[in-house]
Amino acid sequence: MFPKPIEKQPRAAQITYQAMLPLALLLWLGPLLAVALFSVKPAADFTNANYWGMPSSFEGAFNYGQVFFNSDMPRYLLNSFMITVPTVIGAVALSCMTGFALGIYKFKSNLWIFFMFVAGNFVPFQILMVPVRDLTLELGLYNTKTGLVLFHIAFQTGFCTLFMRNFIRALPFELIEAARVEGISEWRIFWYVVLPLMKPAIAALSVLIFTFIWNDYFWAVVLTQGAESQPVTAGITSFNAQFRAAYQLMSAGSIVAALPPVAMFFLMQKHFIAGLTLGAVK
Amino acid sequence: MTAAVDAPDQESWFHRNQQRLAPWFFLAPGLLFFLVYVIIPVFQSFNLSLYEWDGLGAAEYVGFRHYEDLYWEWVDRDAFYTSLKNNLIWLLLYLLAIPAGLFIALFLNQTVWGIRLYKSLFFFPFVISQVVVGLVFTWFYDPTFGLLNEFLGVFGLGPLNVLGDERFVTYGIIFAGLWPQTAYCMILYLTGLNAVDPEQIEAGRLDGAKGAKMLWHIILPQLRPATFIAFVVTIIGALRSFDLISIMTQGGPFGSSRVLAYYMFEVALSEYGFRMGYGAAIAVILFLIMLCFIAYFLWSMYREEKGH
Numbered sequence: 001m002f003p004k005p006i007e008k009q010p011r012a013a014q015i016t017y018q019a020m021l022p023l024a025l026l027l028w029l030g031p032l033l034a035v036a037l038f039s040v041k042p043a044a045d046f047t048n049a050n051y052w053g054m055p056s057s058f059e060g061a062f063n064y065g066q067v068f069f070n071s072d073m074p075r076y077l078l079n080s081f082m083i084t085v086p087t088v089i090g091a092v093a094l095s096c097m098t099g100f101a102l103g104i105y106k107f108k109s110n111l112w113i114f115f116m117f118v119a120g121n122f123v124p125f126q127i128l129m130v131p132v133r134d135l136t137l138e139l140g141l142y143n144t145k146t147g148l149v150l151f152h153i154a155f156q157t158g159f160c161t162l163f164m165r166n167f168i169r170a171l172p173f174e175l176i177e178a179a180r181v182e183g184i185s186e187w188r189i190f191w192y193v194v195l196p197l198m199k200p201a202i203a204a205l206s207v208l209i210f211t212f213i214w215n216d217y218f219w220a221v222v223l224t225q226g227a228e229s230q231p232v233t234a235g236i237t238s239f240n241a242q243f244r245a246a247y248q249l250m251s252a253g254s255i256v257a258a259l260p261p262v263a264m265f266f267l268m269q270k271h272f273i274a275g276l277t278l279g280a281v282k
Numbered sequence: 283m284t285a286a287v288d289a290p291d292q293e294s295w296f297h298r299n300q301q302r303l304a305p306w307f308f309l310a311p312g313l314l315f316f317l318v319y320v321i322i323p324v325f326q327s328f329n330l331s332l333y334e335w336d337g338l339g340a341a342e343y344v345g346f347r348h349y350e351d352l353y354w355e356w357v358d359r360d361a362f363y364t365s366l367k368n369n370l371i372w373l374l375l376y377l378l379a380i381p382a383g384l385f386i387a388l389f390l391n392q393t394v395w396g397i398r399l400y401k402s403l404f405f406f407p408f409v410i411s412q413v414v415v416g417l418v419f420t421w422f423y424d425p426t427f428g429l430l431n432e433f434l435g436v437f438g439l440g441p442l443n444v445l446g447d448e449r450f451v452t453y454g455i456i457f458a459g460l461w462p463q464t465a466y467c468m469i470l471y472l473t474g475l476n477a478v479d480p481e482q483i484e485a486g487r488l489d490g491a492k493g494a495k496m497l498w499h500i501i502l503p504q505l506r507p508a509t510f511i512a513f514v515v516t517i518i519g520a521l522r523s524f525d526l527i528s529i530m531t532q533g534g535p536f537g538s539s540r541v542l543a544y545y546m547f548e549v550a551l552s553e554y555g556f557r558m559g560y561g562a563a564i565a566v567i568l569f570l571i572m573l574c575f576i577a578y579f580l581w582s583m584y585r586e587e588k589g590h
Binding site: 002003007017025029034049051052094102116118119130150155157190217222233258261262264265 | 409
């Protein structure tokens with residue numbers, strides 16, 4: 001293990017390390033803790049310039065109540081879910097198939113198609129912006145959740161294919177050969193042999209795509225406009241306009257908006273990290 | 283195998299050819315989506331950059347005029363080169379996330395009580411939307427109550443209006459961006475460090491290597507896959523920077539924090555008018571910059587594939 005395990009260091013080093021850990025964390029999450037503090041302060045604290053002192057009264061319940069019952073925030077949150085969940089399902093489903101095709105079969109254009117997916121996944125969003133917006137307008141899907149979902153599915157398929165294909169490559173190929181010898185059809189091999197083995201990859205991709213899509217801001221701004229279809233990332237700007245200078249509410253709103261992917265991360269940590277490292281760093 | 287050879291003509295044509303056809307059936311839906319929404323739009327944007335178009339009326343062919351306008355800055359003074367320069371600053375400074383991430387990973391790569399929770403909490407910033415990161419840092423920099431100025435005040439410095447000052451604004455935003463990006467690189471290295479071969483470390487120790495020497499000669503070579511991914515995601519992240527700029531400054535003050543991605547959006551889709559063709563030309567330039575890196579990444583992957 002590197003660096004040298006702290007247990008094998010002198011006692012003084014151990015104590016220093018143990019003390020530095022929480023300090024470093026406090027420093028690292030400082031800006032975030034500040035927002036958390038803001039979100040439980042009463043409005044009066046901000047007018048009295050009591051920014052960093054203790055809250056003069058604990059108004060967490062009131063502030064968060066405002067966010068949930070007196071703003072468009074619940075609407076935006078619901079929109080975010082209705083955009084994120086179908087995207088996850090769609091992109092994972094499509095990429096299970098593309099990953100299977102590119103990971104199992106040998107055909108001439110295999111590597112080229114694979115590279116196309118990878119390259120497409122890296123392009124800057126702006127080069128897609130005008131044509132995708134036009135296409136969405138033409139389909140009559142501008143300012144709808146469906147329009148956003150369709151694009152997200154398509155774009156995420158690039159990354160998901162990269163991931164799935166590499167994952168399938170690492171599976172024991174003998175399994176598939178054995179199934180073929182048995183005369184099992186290719187579709188059944190996919191469904192009954194490979195898909196069950198892909199569960200960890202599916203889990204990893206799901207949490208990862210959930211976070212990516214939940215946090216998307218650019219496409220939400222380009223393809224949607226009002227509270228009826230905008231996800232929470234785009235909604236929070238109009239939320240902030242509504243509560244201009246009400247820092248306690250803006251903080252509470254931000255925390256609410258950030259929470260679902262955070263919860264997802266803590267619940268599915270192992271899968272999440274496996275996904276981030278693209279399965280390449282094992 | 284024998285069964286298939288025995289009765290070839292009793293099987294349907296589809297059955298006989300299924301191994302050749304199957305990949306295309308599996309590819310079809312994903313490929314279709316990807317072509318329609320990603321690959322074809324890239325070419326459409328290239329084409330569009332040769333036209334003058336407001337998004338509604340008829341498009342007028344103007345050849346390379348948009349590129350000339352950008353080159354000479356005939357349309358927006360000090361917009362293109364400022365954006366380009368800022369993109370370069372982003373690209374260079376964003377790479378600091380890699381050593382910073384490595385540093386934190388080394389710091390956290392211990393097995394003391396509660397370390398798992400520490401690792402998760404250090405990773406926290408990456409999971410949060412950039413929109414929220416932007417808001418958090420806007421307040422952090424706020425000249426009247428921001429933590430930064432409270433901190434500077436302790437040393438009798440400031441107040442400093444980071445986001446309102448043309449000299450600091452880009453650096454301020456990049457610093458905010460480094461926060462989640464460092465967390466990402468950290469997690470890559472933490473996973474990488476897990477896989478480092480303990481025998482090699484022991485061998486190194488016996489040879490008297492330790493500290494920086496050990497890190498450089500024994501650990502880092504084994505972390506190459508992690509470094510490669512960190513490099514890829516950081517470069518892409520730097521060139522994609524949009525959310526933070528849009529939230530924190532909207533390109534200001536006086537357009538001094540624009541990058542190409544934001545400039546393009548501003549030109550094509552904001553109150554400054556719907557100059558789609560001009561915007562497409564900016565996007566094409568950004569794409570070409572990105573293409574250099576994409577080509578390099580693909581080349582690395584290709585060598586890896588052939589190596590197997």
